[in-house]
Amino acid sequence: MSQVEVGGTGPTGGAGFSTAARAAVDALLAPVDADLARRYPGDPGTRQPVHTVYVPADAFAADTVRSWGRQALAAFDTHAGTPAELARALGVPDGALLADVHARVRAKLEREPVEDLRIDFEDGYGPRPDAEEDAAAVRAAGLVAAAVADGSAPPYVGIRIKCLEAAVRDRGIRTLELFLATLLARGGPGGLPAGLVLTLPKVTYAEQVTALVRLLADFERSAGLPAGRLGFEIQIETTQAILGPDGRATVARMIEAAEGRATGLHYGTFDYSAACGVGAAYQSMDHPVADHAKAVMQVAAAGTGVRLSDGSTNVIPTGGTARVHAAWKLHHDLVRRSLARAYYQGWDMHPAHLPTRYVAVYSFYREGLAAAAARLSAYVAKAGGDVMDEPATARALSGYLLRGLDCGAVDLAEVTGATGLDRARLDALAGR
Structure with missing residues (x-):
């Protein structure tokens, strides 16, 4: 053998790695390189909304976003009309930074009160006669298409269907089909909106994710859409989504099963807490069972391009000022806690949650700027x-x-x- 074949010539002219050894390393690691690129593509490079607003399908209307904005502004002006009053409500220092945040939040509520809207056909809607849900799915798609056309739609909008468990599977699939077909038919030259988001709730097995992937691929073929055009969020609301019967982190298998279509993992505060046996009075985004679930979600999603969303609080800011302030402080502190833990999105359940969502988010970014x-x-x-x-x-x-x-x-x-x-x-x- 020649010297090159055995040891090669190193950078100093002495011993070094042979060409054959280097080629063997490249051949050995080529599948690993490909797998890393496929599984961990990194951040998708698109905007992530700071929240998702859930509205039951029967309550969704053409003016829903504007209505939420008006109600949020009314609550803000009534209960935190000045920076000083906002500071008292949240127990934070008053000053120039809060005054700036106060003005920016008010402008945000006027300009873009909702960043992500999910029309809910699941828990918020419940079981209905098939004809009624059929009509609601078609109506929702028509309203979304009209809002996109006139520029009043939020940056992200879509539906949450019923889960793919046997009892409601056919109903969920039917609603999804009607919504997508109607939206495509009424979407004009642009077809489906760029900010379309679909949400699959109560996932327990990776095979349910695979099933949705196959349905969406089939719809794309029939509609002449590019392969992979339709993505979806996975809601983590069951214990089986975190830890499988074999002891494996199921959520990682779900991301893999999505074949690149998963856009987000959304934590479901109350379903997951209840599944763990947590009493109703203690079900919260900051409970230890929530922290454990979200930590598993976070590690499973890291580097995959799949984004995280925290859940919600069910304490609604309504009634007198003292009651609103107490609910606002709770919500504000929970949102800030989530942001510090790199959960940059969450759910908002009521228009009066919007002021403290944006106060918490804006303070977080302005304080650290x-x-x-x-x-x-x-x-x-x-x-x-x-x-x-x-x-x-x-x-x-x-x-x-x-x-x-x-x-x-x-x-x-x-x-x-x-x-x-x-x-x-x-x-x-x-x-x-």
Whole structure:
């Protein structure tokens, strides 16, 4: 054998790796490289809404989004008309930052009160005669198509069908088929809206995810849509979705079963808590069983491009000011807790939840703006500073600023002024 075949020539002219050894390593790891690219594509590079609003299908109307905005503004003006009153309600410091947040939240409620709307044909709608649900599915699709056409639709909108368990499977499939077919027929030249979202609840086995994948692929073929056009969220509401009978993390198998169509994992606070035997008075987003489930979801979804959503609180901010303030503080603190744990989305169940959703979200991004911008600037300039950040942290810093931009908490001009980076550069640093 020649020296190259045995040991090769290294960078210093001495011993080194042979060409054959390097080729063997490439051949060995080629399947691993392909599998990593398929399973862990990273962030999808699109906007993630800060919340999902659930409205029962029979209550959904052409003015639902505007109505929620009006009700949210009325609650905000009545119970937190000034920054000082908002500070008292939430038990947070008053000052310039809160005054800025107060003004931005009010403008948000006027401009875009709902970022993601889910028309609910499941728990919020319940069992109905088939003819009634058929009509409701067609009506919902028509209203969504009209809203998209006139520009009044929120950035994301879609339906939650009944689950695929035997008792309601046919009904769920029928509703999905009617909604999609009607939406496609009435969608005009654009077809299905870009922000269409479908939600599959109460998933217990990965095979249920596979079943929906096959149904959506079949619809795409019949409608002439591109393969993979239809994605969906998986709601994690059952214990079987977290831990299977074999002891494996079932949620990871569900993401795999979705074959790239899963867009999100949504935690169901009350169904999951009840399944774990938690008493009604203690069912909450911050209960230990919730933290465990969401930690499993978080690890399973990391790097896959599948996003996380926390659940909701069922304490509604209605009644007198003292009662509203107590409910607002609870909601605000739960949302801030979720944000700190990297659950950047949650459910909102009532219009009066919108003010504290946005106050919590906007405060989260505005409070950290200066520090995040300084760290990212130092990283880009290789200037060091108080913290030596790695590329992974730079991605997180960019992602943090981009999330703040997407929801309106911060402005591009102030981010660019603080970092020297435009949107394209931020996207690149975030791996989008």
